[in-house]
Structures are given as structure tokens and as C-alpha cells.
Amino acid sequence: MSKILEQLATAIIEGDIDNTPKLVQKALDEGLEPLSILNDGMVMGMNEVGRRFKAGEMFVPEVLMSAEAMQAGLKILRPLLVSSGAKLLGKVIMATVQGDLHDIGKNLVGMMCEGAGFEVIDLGFDVPAERIVQAVKEHKPDIVGLSALLTTTMRQMAYTIKALEEAGLRDKVKVMVGGAPVDAEFAKKIGADGYGSNAAAGAELAKKLVGAA
Amino acid sequence: MRTNYRVNSGTRFHVFSKDQLEQLFWDTLHILEYTGLDVHHEEAREILKKAGAWVDGIRVRLPSYMVRKALSMAPRSFTLWARDGDPKKNIHIGPGRAYFGPGPTCPNFIDPYTLERRPYVKGDAELVAKVVDALPNIDFCESLGSISDVHVDLSALYEFAYMFPNTSKPIVAWSFRWDDSEAIHKIAITEAGGQEAFERRPNYVHYCEPVSPLVSTFEALDKLIFAARHRVPLVFTPCPIAGATAPCTLAGLIAQAAAESWMGLTLAQTIAPGLPFFMGGVTSILDMQTMIFSYGAPELALAECGLTELAHYAGIPLWNTGGCTDSKTLDEQAAIEGSFSVMAAALCGGDLTHDVGYTESAMTGSLFQLCMMDEAIGWSRRVTRGIEVNEETLAVEVIKSVGPNGHYLRHPHTRKFFKTEFWYPTLCDRHNYEEWSAAGSLPMRERVIAKVREILETHTPPPIKKETRDVIEKVLADAEARVKSTDTKKK
Known part of the structure; x- marks a missing residue:
């Protein structure tokens, strides 16, 4: 070197x-x-x-x-x-789903992904499914990362994935989910592509999802 | 501008009020003046008599001025030195400081590999010293056992000879009598660079134990006289059993322990004014159901805190007790009893807290208990460090700059303080479930065992000087020859 x-x-x-x-x-x-x-x-x-x-x-x-x-x-x-024309690691859209104002976990995953070399577009918190669909159309990311801290808002992850399907975008992006009440089984149930148990695992997962790890 | 701001950054608690301390202090002096102690050492009685004591046969009574004079001569603040000069391993005795270490002379030991309870043998002293040397919150060394596979008169000497090369932290040494005290001292002063160098920077403490109630035995005083004449810092610690060899009530237990200690103090200060002296007491209860002297009782921790306050009121440091348990194994009881007494010792600032690593009511020494308590001491030390309050730590401007729904993770203020403001565990697991199970779902017990074994396999203590190694060989050979000739004479 x-x-x-x-x-x-x-x-x-x-x-x-x-x-x-x-x-x-x-x-x-x-x-x-x-x-x-x-x-x-x-x-x-x-x-x-x-x-x-x-x-x-x-x-x-x-x-x-x-x-x-x-x-x-x-x-x-x-x-x-x-x-x-070099191939970059990819683009990640991060959002805390609608109804949930918890931001820190999603921020941590975003920062870790940036550190791993991704370009991260942060949509913030309390983000409705339509806005996420809109952002996917606009930015054409490789991955959408969804976060929720509350058991009452984790359902919104499922609605968001459904909205992506309805817009015909689901096969264009990978969806990863995380947050305290979420686990791998729930991720599977709602049709996400992966679950990260903490911020570092989230970044690792993102790399895996784009075939870089 | 702030004015008249009172900084009170430590966490403190108190057992006694000022009036209670005054009463305890003067009543202890009353015990010494009007009841006195049996002193089974002729020379000691003569020294005390010359200094003003009233002697009737073996009974010695001390007029209160003698004890107060002795208290005024003994230092509240001094340093015990690491033999290799490592400043991180020095012990600075003084107000607001608490140090921890194992205890001596358990007959049994938990084998760190087979996990069996078995008699304590020669090599164990090396293992204990090595683990003490490596653990960051264990400050001084004792052996956690009494060596069973050497001549009965030589176990204390062998113990010191095996510990000394394996830790540079200050050692608290016990002995049977004058001659093994002398041999131990020879080893220590050789490493220090001679008697005078040792007096300036003592690298070990001499431990002796009178008998409760109110008896100063010949052995305890003979060793005390040895230590005083060679200016070895002293621990003089009775072991009064509330309800059996001391009053059942904790106030009486504390007063009697203090009286027993202060007889030793007065003798030591008369011989060697200004000698560093730890008053003591393993102050606990006789469990009235099992007849066990309890090492896990809340009364132990409470009475130790009370005794510490009395010692500090009188102006001298205390030989405290904690980190020990009545449990027979490394379990939840061991963790609860050990951690609570460690926390109490840290809160009251008991100067040297020993018996960390005792299990089965002092019958069995355990490196695992010692290692687990290292974590509890770290935890307690974070609490006693308290909360510093100033403009920077209050961080009003930082809060303003981050604002609602921002975050602090990247803020320079976080970067500046996250390492010092937070304590980081080494045994308590904070991983999430997935990570914990991926690492083998290890419970605390398994993590403790793994850590002890890792230290034993990887830690290299700082070496001793070549001349000290030679002296160790020589004093052991001389001692073996001595016991051989005594044994022959006996036959």
C-alpha cells in the first residue's frame, strides 16, 4: 500500500x-x-x-x-x-415511519451506512408511506431503511412495504427494518428483505443487500 | 458570576451523627481506661507502663490521654508503594479514598480449572497474586488461603515468597511470629533497596490480629513490635463476633473493636511515633441459627461503615471488609452479598477493604468471586465519583445548540465526556439478545471463569530484582533448616 x-x-x-x-x-x-x-x-x-x-x-x-x-x-x-462510471456502494433512503417521532436509532443506522460508504438520504421521522414512495421514485435508491420504536407504529412498516408494492416499486429496492420492538421474524412476516438488531448490524445488512459483503 | 459556590461532587452517606460519633469515641476511651485489656506480652506491658498505662498483672488500662496522644501521632494520609514504582499501583491512603483487596488464610480454594473445592496449595498464592496484579479495581494483595503443602510454621513465609514476584501491587502480609516476619521483611527491603529506602517507600503492610473480647495475644503484639521497630505499616484488626465475643448490638460491637485496635495503636505509636496504622475489625454477627460468623450479613457492611466513621473521626484509616459471601459457590447469593458490601465500603471510604474473594464464610478463597467483585468495585467507584456540576457539565449551551429532536451523538461535548462520564463494564453484558446468543449465551458465571483463566494464561507481572530472587531462595532455605532443627529437638 x-x-x-x-x-x-x-x-x-x-x-x-x-x-x-x-x-x-x-x-x-x-x-x-x-x-x-x-x-x-x-x-x-x-x-x-x-x-x-x-x-x-x-x-x-x-x-x-x-x-x-x-x-x-x-x-x-x-x-x-x-x-x-465506477460502481459505488449505493444509495439508502432512511425514514422513521408515520406516527413515530423517534429519530435517534434511524440516525445512527444512517450514520453507520454513510461510514460504510453509502449515500444516505434521510427523510426524517413521522414519514407517511406516500412520501417514502415519492422519494423512491425521485432518488432511485438501492435500499429503503425503515425504523420504528413503538409497537403501535411498527405496523406502519407493513403499510409502507404494501404501498411500495402498489406503486410497482417493491422489486426495485431492498427494504431493511429495525427498531426496539422489531425482530427478524416480524421483518419476514411483513415481507422486508432484512432486519438489523443494532446500528452496526444495520450497516452490515445494507452492504449485504447490495452484494458488497 | 458564581460566588460562594459549594462544590460537593462525591456521593456520600453517613451512618452516625456527630453526637453519636462523639459518644462512641469517648465510650471507647472509657472501655480502655476502666476495663482495659489482657496483654499477654511482658515487654509490651513494660513499654505501656512506662508511657503511663496502669498495669495490674496482665490487665492493662490506658488513661484516655495516652490513646488520644497515640491517635494524634498516627497519620491519616500516607502512601503504600508499588514495588516496581508504577504510580498507577500506588495506594494513597487519605480522606475520600477507598481501596480493595483479597483476604488471607482460607483453608480451601476453588481450583480455577477443575472448579473443585480443595485444600489451598503452594502454587495458588502465585495464581492469586497474578490475578490481583491484572485486575484494575483490586489494589492490594493477600493470598486468599493458607498453604497446606508446606511445613505448618512456614505457610505465611511461603505465601509471601510466592506472591511477591507475581504482583507489584502492595502486599498485606501476615506471619506466625518474629522469625517469619523477619524473613518476609528481608525480601521486601531487598527489593526496596534497603531498610531506609523501605521506610521512605514501604511496599508491604504487616497484619496482626488480637483476640476478642479484649485480649492482646503474645503473637499479635510480638509481630506488632517487630513491625513498629522496622517501621512496617501496620494492620491491627480484631474479629469480634456480635452476640458471641462482642455485644450483640452493633454500637457495642464497634466500640469494643475500636478499643481492641487502639491498644495496639497506643503500643505501636509509643514504639514508633507516626507509624502508619490501620485500625480494624471484621465486625459481623454470629448467625443464631447456623452458628456461622457471617461474611454476607448486612450487619457486616453496616458495622464496617460505622467503624470506618469512628476511625475517621479519630483521625486514622480503617481496615475494612467487603466483597465476601457466605455462599459456597459463584452464584446469585455471592453476587448480591459481595456487591452490596463492596458498595457500602466504597460509599463510606473504608480505606483498605479486604476479604474480597472470600466465599463460604471465609472458609474458601475464590478467584472467581474476586474477579466478579472487581466489576462490582468498578461499578461502585463510578457511583462514589458522584456528579460534577459546573457550566460545562450542565451543558445548557449544548442543549440549546442541539435543540428539540436533534441528537448529541456527534456533538463535541459528547466526544469530550463519553469516556470519563460513563463507566464501561468488562463482565456485565450489554449486548442485545442476538449478539449475546451468537457469543454462546454465556451467563455471568461462565464469563467470570473465562476471564480468570485468560488472566492466568496471559498476564505477565513486572519482574523482581535478581538480588530479591536470591534472597527469597535464601530465606526459604534458612527457614526450612530452622524448622527441621526445631522438629528434631522436639523428638
Whole structure:
């Protein structure tokens, strides 16, 4: 691995938000391929972050800093990658379903997905099924992530999936669900493609759903 | 601007009011002045008599001024030093601090591999010292057992000789009599760099135990005199049994324990003014149904807290008791009894809390109990650290900047404080069900066993000096020769 890619991986691990874009620029100036900068530098760093988090050596606020550093670097890389036609990890739409104002779990999954290299479009909380359908039409995401904290609102996940079916969009996107009352069995029952038991598992699942893990 | 702001950041609780403490203090002095103790040591009686004590046969009564003078000479604050100089392992005795460690001399031990209860043997002292060295919330070392497979007179010496190389944390050492005290001291001062270096930075504490009610035995005082003359910090701790060898009522239990300790204190300060001295007491009850001296009773924790307050009122540190249980195995009872007494000890700031790791009412030492209590001590220490209140921790501006329905996960304020404000467990499991079951659905008991074994297999304690290793070999050989010649004479 070249020195600059190693430095970039370290910057991601350390959550160095200021330095990461500078290193990305430096790598581009040195003539490295954008895809190599992403995969051999930044993603390597993020993989190490994932390993350390799982092993209990890194903590959520630190992982989020790494994710932020990742985003700061991707801001420069993304247009270049798109114009070069490289395959990106994908786009995720995140929403807390209608009737539910609980935001933090969904935010955590979104941030973890960003850290993994996804582009995340956050629709916020209390989002009606129609708005999600609308957003899928507009953004053409790979994945829709639905969150609910309440047993009273988790039904709304099923309605949302139904709305996607009725709009003829269900086979165009993968749907992942999560939240305290949700489990794998419920996910299966309502016809979702997967369930994540926490934010890190959610990001892992997203990678799996796009065939990247 | 804030003015006259009173910072009270620790969590505190009190058993006694100021009047109660005053009454306990003066009534303890009354016991020493008018009842006195039987002192089974001629030289000790002479020293005390010369200092002003009233001696009638073996009965010694101390006029209150003598005890108050001794209390005024004993330090409230001093340091016990790690033998390798590691500042994280030093123990700074003083107000608002509480330290923890195992206890001595259980006949049995839970084998960390077979999980059997069996007699305590030589190698066990090494295992205990190693685990003590590795656990972050265990601060000093005792052996959790009495070695059964050496000559009966040498178990204390072998124990120290095996513990000393396997932990650099300060050791609390017991002994039978003057000669094994001397051998232990030789090992410690060699590592410290001589007697004077040791006096400046003592790396072990000498433990002796008088008998309740109101008896200072020859052995206890002889060892006390040894320690005082060599300026070894002292623990002098009776073991009064409420309802049997002490009053059934906790106030009387505490007063008697204090009187028994202060006889030792007065003698020690007369010989060696300013000698660091821990008054003691394992103060618990005789269970009137089983006849067991209970190590899991709430009265133990409560009386220890009361005794701690009396000690601090009198201006000296306390040898406290906690983290122990009457349970025979690593179970829910062991966790409840151990954790509550640990919490009580942490709350009252009992200076050195020993017997962490005792099970079966002190009959069996357990590394598993010790390891589980390390977690309970960490938990308790987070509570006693209290809640700091200032502009930064109140975070009014942070709350404003995040606003309704925002979140704090990415805020620099969170990043600054999440590691110090929160305590992170190492044994208590906080994973969700899926993760917990994926890791094997291990209950606490299994996690504790795994952690102890991992420490035993991976932890390397800091080494001792070569000359200390040589001295250990020599004192053991000399001691073996000594007991051999005594045994031959006896025949």
C-alpha cells in the first residue's frame, strides 16, 4: 500500500475530519485512481474501525467521527467516481415511519451506512408511506431503511412495504427494518428483505443487500 | 458570576451523627481506661507502663490521654508503594479514598480449572497474586488461603515468597511470629533497596490480629513490635463476633473493636511515633441459627461503615471488609452479598477493604468471586465519583445548540465526556439478545471463569530484582533448616 493510502486509512480510523479531504486531494494530485483511493485507503480504514468497534476497542462517538471523515473524503471523490462510471456502494433512503417521532436509532443506522460508504438520504421521522414512495421514485435508491420504536407504529412498516408494492416499486429496492420492538421474524412476516438488531448490524445488512459483503 | 459556590461532587452517606460519633469515641476511651485489656506480652506491658498505662498483672488500662496522644501521632494520609514504582499501583491512603483487596488464610480454594473445592496449595498464592496484579479495581494483595503443602510454621513465609514476584501491587502480609516476619521483611527491603529506602517507600503492610473480647495475644503484639521497630505499616484488626465475643448490638460491637485496635495503636505509636496504622475489625454477627460468623450479613457492611466513621473521626484509616459471601459457590447469593458490601465500603471510604474473594464464610478463597467483585468495585467507584456540576457539565449551551429532536451523538461535548462520564463494564453484558446468543449465551458465571483463566494464561507481572530472587531462595532455605532443627529437638 502506498504511503498516502496508509495515511488516509489512519485518518479515517482516527476520525480526522479536517485532514481526510486534504489527504484525498493529495492522493489525487499524486495521480492515484479515485476508486483505489476509496477502496485501498478509506475503506481499509473503515473496515478496521468496524473490527475495533466489534471488539469493544472503539466507541460509538468515535465510529461516528470516522464516518464523518469518510463523508468528508467522499465529497471530493464521489463526482469523480460517478463520472468515471465506477460502481459505488449505493444509495439508502432512511425514514422513521408515520406516527413515530423517534429519530435517534434511524440516525445512527444512517450514520453507520454513510461510514460504510453509502449515500444516505434521510427523510426524517413521522414519514407517511406516500412520501417514502415519492422519494423512491425521485432518488432511485438501492435500499429503503425503515425504523420504528413503538409497537403501535411498527405496523406502519407493513403499510409502507404494501404501498411500495402498489406503486410497482417493491422489486426495485431492498427494504431493511429495525427498531426496539422489531425482530427478524416480524421483518419476514411483513415481507422486508432484512432486519438489523443494532446500528452496526444495520450497516452490515445494507452492504449485504447490495452484494458488497 | 458564581460566588460562594459549594462544590460537593462525591456521593456520600453517613451512618452516625456527630453526637453519636462523639459518644462512641469517648465510650471507647472509657472501655480502655476502666476495663482495659489482657496483654499477654511482658515487654509490651513494660513499654505501656512506662508511657503511663496502669498495669495490674496482665490487665492493662490506658488513661484516655495516652490513646488520644497515640491517635494524634498516627497519620491519616500516607502512601503504600508499588514495588516496581508504577504510580498507577500506588495506594494513597487519605480522606475520600477507598481501596480493595483479597483476604488471607482460607483453608480451601476453588481450583480455577477443575472448579473443585480443595485444600489451598503452594502454587495458588502465585495464581492469586497474578490475578490481583491484572485486575484494575483490586489494589492490594493477600493470598486468599493458607498453604497446606508446606511445613505448618512456614505457610505465611511461603505465601509471601510466592506472591511477591507475581504482583507489584502492595502486599498485606501476615506471619506466625518474629522469625517469619523477619524473613518476609528481608525480601521486601531487598527489593526496596534497603531498610531506609523501605521506610521512605514501604511496599508491604504487616497484619496482626488480637483476640476478642479484649485480649492482646503474645503473637499479635510480638509481630506488632517487630513491625513498629522496622517501621512496617501496620494492620491491627480484631474479629469480634456480635452476640458471641462482642455485644450483640452493633454500637457495642464497634466500640469494643475500636478499643481492641487502639491498644495496639497506643503500643505501636509509643514504639514508633507516626507509624502508619490501620485500625480494624471484621465486625459481623454470629448467625443464631447456623452458628456461622457471617461474611454476607448486612450487619457486616453496616458495622464496617460505622467503624470506618469512628476511625475517621479519630483521625486514622480503617481496615475494612467487603466483597465476601457466605455462599459456597459463584452464584446469585455471592453476587448480591459481595456487591452490596463492596458498595457500602466504597460509599463510606473504608480505606483498605479486604476479604474480597472470600466465599463460604471465609472458609474458601475464590478467584472467581474476586474477579466478579472487581466489576462490582468498578461499578461502585463510578457511583462514589458522584456528579460534577459546573457550566460545562450542565451543558445548557449544548442543549440549546442541539435543540428539540436533534441528537448529541456527534456533538463535541459528547466526544469530550463519553469516556470519563460513563463507566464501561468488562463482565456485565450489554449486548442485545442476538449478539449475546451468537457469543454462546454465556451467563455471568461462565464469563467470570473465562476471564480468570485468560488472566492466568496471559498476564505477565513486572519482574523482581535478581538480588530479591536470591534472597527469597535464601530465606526459604534458612527457614526450612530452622524448622527441621526445631522438629528434631522436639523428638
